[in-house]
Amino acid sequence: MIQDIETIDEFLAHRTADVEEAVRTAAATEIMPRFRQLAAHEIDEKSGPHDLVTDADRKAEEYLTEALVKLLPGSVVVGEEAVHANPATYEAIKGEAPVWIVDPVDGTRQFVHGDPGFCTLVALAHRGVVLASWTYAAARDQLAVAVRGKGALLDGEPLRAGSPAPGRDLEVATSHPDYTTDDQKRALLGLWTEGVGPRACGSAGLEYLAVARGELDATAFSWEAAWDHAAGILLVEEAGGAHLTLAGEPFRITGGNTLPFTAARDAATARRVVGLLSGGA
Structure with missing residues (x-):
């Protein structure tokens, strides 16, 4: 099992593009073919009508779980749908192993309604600290990547939040x-x-x-x-x-x-x- 931060730093220095490829592939194979093509039997409620899950959520999370652990041996995955099935798996966020935190379709309600306002979220954390993240809006083909201490990029261009303009709401x-x-x-x-x-x-x-x-x-x-x-x-x-x-x-x-x-x-x-x-x- 990976124990030291230097090993994870080495992974982040050389393998972030592989994570990006995994995220894009999950979206291309499991999410986008179902966008605006969902049948009624592919949509379920979890806690209520505002909390939906689809086959796209489940299949994309399954793909990412396998791919991400393979990329970083010794890591574990905390995914939204796996935690729904077994809440105890959420505790891995507090553990010693590097953990991938995955939301396969963030904005499932929008996805179900055919709205492009959804994305796939992946973060890599260790001992409670988020070290890197990937935000992929597949319907818009936008990918934002952040690595702790290295800045944030959107489609390869630096992101700067700036400050709100004075005098406006x-x-x-x-x-x-x-x-x-x-x-x-x-x-x-x-x-x-x-x-x-x-x-x-x-x-x-x-x-x-x-x-x-x-x-x-x-x-x-x-x-x-x-x-x-x-x-x-x-x-x-x-x-x-x-x-x-x-x-x-x-x-x-x-x-x-x-x-x-x-x-x-x-x-x-x-x-x-x-x-x-x-x-x-």
């Missing part, structure tokens, strides 16, 4: 009310104030990409499933952004965060959003 993508507790709803209400323009979020991975591109000022999310956030958190960080929980601490993929939390184009915006959330809590 902050655009913040927020959690859907169906996925919030009463306390979190009250916190999120703090965003409904002068100088802020909150809106419902779509695919979390694409919202993070929008922050990293400087197209969205911040997010305000109320759940902490690592497959939704690990890839995007690193992407925003490496583009110059920041993330904070309601407790004023960076978001941890291992859990136990005080929610809601934000990822923003810069540290000042992150602090401002958390201040608004704290005022609503």
